[in-house]
Every structure is written in C-alpha cells, then in structure tokens.
Amino acid sequence: MISIWFFIGIALAVNGGLILAAGVFQLLSPPITPAVALFKLHANVWWGALLLAIGLIYCFRFAPKR
Amino acid sequence: MSPLPAMAVPSHLVRLSAVDVVIVIFYFALVLSIGWYLRGRAHTGEDFFLAGREMSAWVAGLSFLSANLGALELMGWAGSAYQYGILATHWYWIGAIPAMLFLALVMMPFYYICQTHSVPGYLKLRFGEPARALSAISFAFMTVLMSGVNMFAMAKVLQIVLGWDINFSIWVSSVTVAIYVGLGGLRSAIFNEVLQFFLIWAGALLIPILGLYEAGGWWHLKLLIAQRASEQYVHLWATLGSFSNNPMGINWVGIVFGLGAVISMGYWTTDFLVVQRILSAKDIRSAQMAPIIGAGFKMLVPMIVILPGLLGLAVLPEKLVPESMATVSGAHSYNDVLPLMMARYFGPGLLGLGVTALVAGFMSGMAGNVSAFTTVWTYDIYRPLMNQRGSDRHYVNMGRWTTVIGVLISVGTAYLVMQFASIMDYVQALFSFFIAPLFGTVVLGMLWRRASAAGGFWGLLCGTLCSISMWTWVKVDPSALRYVALSPHAKGLAQDMYQALWSFLTCVGVTVVVSLATKPLPEVELNGLVYGLTEIPAVADLSLYQKPVFWAAVVGIVFVVLNLIFW
Numbered sequence: 001m002i003s004i005w006f007f008i009g010i011a012l013a014v015n016g017g018l019i020l021a022a023g024v025f026q027l028l029s030p031p032i033t034p035a036v037a038l039f040k041l042h043a044n045v046w047w048g049a050l051l052l053a054i055g056l057i058y059c060f061r062f063a064p065k066r
Numbered sequence: 067m068s069p070l071p072a073m074a075v076p077s078h079l080v081r082l083s084a085v086d087v088v089i090v091i092f093y094f095a096l097v098l099s100i101g102w103y104l105r106g107r108a109h110t111g112e113d114f115f116l117a118g119r120e121m122s123a124w125v126a127g128l129s130f131l132s133a134n135l136g137a138l139e140l141m142g143w144a145g146s147a148y149q150y151g152i153l154a155t156h157w158y159w160i161g162a163i164p165a166m167l168f169l170a171l172v173m174m175p176f177y178y179i180c181q182t183h184s185v186p187g188y189l190k191l192r193f194g195e196p197a198r199a200l201s202a203i204s205f206a207f208m209t210v211l212m213s214g215v216n217m218f219a220m221a222k223v224l225q226i227v228l229g230w231d232i233n234f235s236i237w238v239s240s241v242t243v244a245i246y247v248g249l250g251g252l253r254s255a256i257f258n259e260v261l262q263f264f265l266i267w268a269g270a271l272l273i274p275i276l277g278l279y280e281a282g283g284w285w286h287l288k289l290l291i292a293q294r295a296s297e298q299y300v301h302l303w304a305t306l307g308s309f310s311n312n313p314m315g316i317n318w319v320g321i322v323f324g325l326g327a328v329i330s331m332g333y334w335t336t337d338f339l340v341v342q343r344i345l346s347a348k349d350i351r352s353a354q355m356a357p358i359i360g361a362g363f364k365m366l367v368p369m370i371v372i373l374p375g376l377l378g379l380a381v382l383p384e385k386l387v388p389e390s391m392a393t394v395s396g397a398h399s400y401n402d403v404l405p406l407m408m409a410r411y412f413g414p415g416l417l418g419l420g421v422t423a424l425v426a427g428f429m430s431g432m433a434g435n436v437s438a439f440t441t442v443w444t445y446d447i448y449r450p451l452m453n454q455r456g457s458d459r460h461y462v463n464m465g466r467w468t469t470v471i472g473v474l475i476s477v478g479t480a481y482l483v484m485q486f487a488s489i490m491d492y493v494q495a496l497f498s499f500f501i502a503p504l505f506g507t508v509v510l511g512m513l514w515r516r517a518s519a520a521g522g523f524w525g526l527l528c529g530t531l532c533s534i535s536m537w538t539w540v541k542v543d544p545s546a547l548r549y550v551a552l553s554p555h556a557k558g559l560a561q562d563m564y565q566a567l568w569s570f571l572t573c574v575g576v577t578v579v580v581s582l583a584t585k586p587l588p589e590v591e592l593n594g595l596v597y598g599l600t601e602i603p604a605v606a607d608l609s610l611y612q613k614p615v616f617w618a619a620v621v622g623i624v625f626v627v628l629n630l631i632f633w
Binding site: 001002004007008010011012014015018019020021022023025026034035036037038039041043044047048051 | 089261411414416
C-alpha cells in the first residue's frame with residue numbers, strides 16, 4: 001500500500017514547484033507596483049523552494065518501490 | 067467550537083491568478099485520486115468504519131488534531147484574537163491540552179480494550195441500550211446539521227474572500243467529499259485530514275513569519291498592540307481576576323473549570339468525531355500516543371491562528387469591526403483578518419496555497435462529520451434498532467449509502483440556513499447541549515464501578531435538560547446571564563462556560579444519586595469497561611522514551627511553561 005507520507009510529498013512538491021516558479025517569474029520581471037507588502041523579500045521564492053525540497057524528500061523516502 | 071458567525075460583506079477580498087487556480091484544482095484532483103486508490107481497501111466493516119484499525123500513532127494523532135482544525139476554526143479564532151487579544155489562546159491550550167492528555171492516559175485504554183466502534187457503543191456496553199440510543203440519535207442528528215451549517219458558513223466565506231458562487235462551493239465540495247469518503251471510508255477521510263494538516267501549515271505559517279518581520283519582532287508587536295488596542299490584549303491570565311477586567315467578560319473560574327475541566331474534556335474525550343480517529347490506531351500504545359502527539363502540535367496552532375489576529379491589530383491600516391457593523395457599513399469584520407493578512411503578504415502561488423488550505427480545512431471537516439455520522443448511524447442506530455441480522459457486507463453498503471445521504475442532508479441544511487439564518491445559532495447551541503453531560507456520564511462510567519445503568523441514563527438526560535433549560539432561560543431573558551455565570555459583568559462566552567459547568571455537575575449529581583438508589587451491574591459485565599476491573603497492558607518492558615506517560619509529562623511541562631511565559 002502506498003504510504004500516506006508519499007501523498008504528502010507529492011502535494012508539497014507540486015505546490016512548492018508552482019509557487020517557486022511563480023516567484024522566479026516575478027523576480028525576473030517584477031511588477032511596477034507590487035501588490036503585496038514585503039515584496040522585496042520574495043517570500044514565494046524561498047518558501048516555494050522549501051516546500052519543494054521537503055516534498056521531494058518525502059517522495060523519495062516514502063516512494064512505493066521502497 | 068467555532069465562533070464564526072454569518073458574514074455579509076460585499077466585494078471579495080482577494081483575486082486568484084492562473085497559478086493559484088492550478089494549485090486549487092490540483093488539490094481536488096489529489097483528494098479524489100486518494101479516494102479512488104483507497105476504494106479497494108474498504109471491504110469489511112472494520113476497514114470502512116475504523117480504517118482497519120491499522121493507523122500509526124502519528125497518522126491517528128495528526129488526523130485527531132486536524133478534525134478540529136477546519137477553516138472556520140482558523141478564521142473564527144483569528145478573528146477572536148483580533149477582537150479579544152491573546153485570551154483566545156485559552157481555547158488552544160487550557161481548552162485542549164489537559165483534555166487530550168486525560169484522554170490518552172485515563173480514558174483511551176477503556177475505549178480501546180472494549181473494542182467499541184464508537185462512543186455510543188461504549189455507553190451501550192457500560193450503561194445499556196437506552197443510554198446508547200439517547201447519545202447516538204442526538205449525535206447523529208446534530209452532526210449532519212452541524213455539517214450543513216459549516217457548509218453554508220464556508221460557502222459564504224468563499225463568496226466573500228474569492229467571489230465564488232455559493233451554490234458552486236456547496237455542490238463541488240459536497241460531491242468531492244461524498245466520493246472520497248464513500249469510496250475509501252474512514253481511511254480516506256484520515257488520509258485527507260493528514261494532507262490538510264500539512265497544507266494548512268504550509269499555507270499559513272508564512273503569515274506570522276512575515277508579520278513578525280514587519281512588526282519588528284514580538285516585543286515591538288506587544289507595544290504596537292498596546293498603542294492601538296490595550297495592554298490587556300497581550301496577557302493570558304493576568305486580566306482574568308474579574309469579569310470586567312478583560313475584553314472577553316469572563317473570569318479565571320469560567321476558563322479553568324468551565325472551559326478546561328468540562329467543555330474541553332467533553333469535546334476532546336467524548337465527541338466521536340475526534341475520538342473515532344484514535345480508535346483507528348493499530349494498538350493501544352499508538353492509541354495513547356496519538357492524542358499526545360496531537361496535543362504537542364495543538365500547542366503550536368496559536369502561531370498560525372492567534373498570532374495572525376494579533377498581527378492584524380498591529381499592521382493592518384484599517385480598523386476591523388464587529389459583524390453587525392460590517393454588514394451595515396461595508397467595512398471588513400474581525401473574521402476577515404486571516405484572509406486580509408493573506409492578501410497583504412501572499413503573491414501568486416502563495417495565495418493559491420492559502421486558499422487551498424482553507425478549502426482543505428473545510429472539506430476535511432465535512433468528511434469528519436460525515437464519517438462519524440455514518441459509523442454511528444450504521445452501528446448504533448440501524449444495526450441495534452432496525453436490522454440486527456445483516457451481514458458485514460450489508461453494513462458496509464449501508465455505510466456507503468449513508469455517506470451519500472449524510473452529505474445530501476448536510477446540503478439540505480445548508481440551503482435551509484441560507485433561507486433562515488437564525489437556524490445557525492440554534493444548531494450551534496444544540497450541539498453544545500450534549501457535550502458536557504456526556505463527558506460526566508462517560509467518565510463516571512469508566513472510573514466508578516458503582517454507576518448503574520439507570521444512573522447513567524438519567525444523569526445524561528437530566529444534564530442535557532439542564533443545559534437546554536439554562537440556554538432557553540437566557541434566550542428569553544438575557545439578564546438571566548448574571549445568575550447562570552454568577553456575575554452581572556458576564557458576557558456571552560461566559561454563558562457557554564458556566565452552562566457547561568452546571569450541566570456537568572447536574573449529570574454527575576443525578577448519576578450518583580440514582581446509582582446509589584438502584585442495583586449496580588454485576589462486576590463480570592464491567593470487565594474491560596471500568597477502572598479497577600480492567601487489565602491494562604503493562605508498559606514496564608518499554609524504555610522511558612517509548613512510554614506514553616513520559617511524553618505526556620513532556621507536553622504537560624511545555625504547556626505550563628507557555629502559560630507562564632504569556633501570563
């Protein structure tokens with residue numbers, strides 16, 4: 001049976017990847033007037049990368065083959 | 067346990083980008099995939115209703131916590147933190163931690179050893195069929211009604227926050243929940259609750275991180291709150307000496323005895339919605355560790371619920387107002403503070419994750435209600451009262467159909483509330499009537515062998531009637547609150563605390579008196595059900611860090627330290 005932690009890994013990795021991609025896009029072409037406070041911190045870049053990393057670790061550690 | 071009332075603020079708060087929509091759609095695809103994958107693992111009654119009793123302590127514990135971590139709780143208590151300050155944390159600490167530890171160390175062995183399918187099932191074994199019927203029927207009825215009320219409230223939230231159509235929100239979420247619970251049973255509900263737990267943390271933890279950065283740290287945040295609201299807002303206990311000294315209008319007696327000793331004990335130890343998750347644990351040690359793990363994480367939840375409310379007080383440029391004023395003025399209400407903080411900090415992608423966390427919290431809450439209703443209906447109402455001779459397969463099929471019917475009743479209730487908004491208040495009040503006396507009945511049943519069948523039934527009935535009477539009294543004559551809460555300065559939340567306290571004491575008093583006047587059950591029938599007549603598996607051969615009591619002590623010490631820090 002596939003571990004529940006594998007599903008968690010998929011969810012975190014996919015969400016993290018999408019958030020990171022959106023953050024990198026904004027980093028490369030920033031909006032003229034940022035719509036959010038603390039835009040300069042680029043939270044979606046590092047938070048997305050963190051979720052992606054945790055998700056990949058879970059996916060690898062709890063992969064069905066293992 | 068949600069304080070979120072109906073909302074009616076025009077125009078939505080946030081606008082989703084394409085990547086946000088993809089994240090929301092991905093969540094729906096994932097939960098349906100999990101339900102589809104688990105459909106082949108729900109053949110027997112044990113599989114469908116108790117997830118095969120094979121969950122680890124971590125899975126059962128996180129699911130146990132997630133069942134109470136719905137979107138309405140998050141938004142409602144964040145709003146309460148904005149309104150009342152750090153006092154709202156009591157509902158997460160003293161209003162949960164002692165009860166969770168009590169469940170783990172004292173009550174769980176009895177639930178687990180007697181192999182009951184449900185809390186009403188325990189009452190049947192301990193007090194007989196009348197007590198079970200009273201408890202099961204009231205629980206089943208209230209659960210689906212509450213599910214409908216929450217469904218409507220959440221659809222309203224999604225309309226306000228995102229501009230989604232109410233009918234769309236109700237039907238999409240209902241059909242999704244009906245499919246994944248109907249296919250995979252409790253196992254599917256538990257998997258999605260654990261998924262929701264991670265999504266909520268992933269989606270909400272960034273708010274306090276960025277908020278504290280903007281506010282200049284915790285100490286500067288306290289100064290800002292003192293300037294913009296009052297210094298009372300950052301003290302957990304110091305202002306509870308009297309009713310008039312704090313924004314909640316409550317005193318320490320109500321918090322400690324009403325909330326900590328009765329309401330939270332009743333909710334966390336006898337509400338089958340949460341206890342069912344623990345009953346799915348693979349062995350008794352896991353069943354004891356699960357609430358302790360849940361308690362450990364519960365202590366952290368104020369970081370993503372209370373702190374955003376406090377940060378809203380400090381950094382939001384606008385002043386939020388009570389719901390009644392928001393409806394008239396068009397301003398944002400207290401309950402909007404969490405989405406407002408999301409909109410403040412979350413750019414594309416993060417906003418989608420935040421919204422997904424809210425939707426996930428809502429749907430897993432509904433799934434929790436529906437799976438608990440399905441079990442109680444099938445095992446505690448249908449089987450004993452209508453069809454005692456069905457096969458296991460027959461009861462599983464009944465469970466699947468009941469899942470669909472339960473969802474449809476919830477949808478019907480949601481539309482009823484849409485037409486008659488006052489129903490919402492009545493249903494939320496009705497649910498609270500049963501919790502406190504049920505705790506009295508169950509705990510006496512477990513700890514006092516002299517409690518008789520008649521004592522259990524009449525105690526439960528009288529405690530419930532006491533609760534209903536006090537609620538009706540205050541409803542008819544609001545000034546009666548001074549008598550219920552023993553103070554002319556008491557406010558609404560104090561009523562809940564003292565009402566629970568009196569109904570619990572009534573239940574205990576009646577149970578004791580009737581039990582002493584009637585014939586006790588033979589001791590042979592109480593084996594596995596009562597303290598002193600139940601052999602608890604020994605843990606002497608386990609190392610210290612493997613023993614539940616060790617981890618309960620660790621959680622208990624952290625709990626005390628946290629209360630002292632924020633005194």
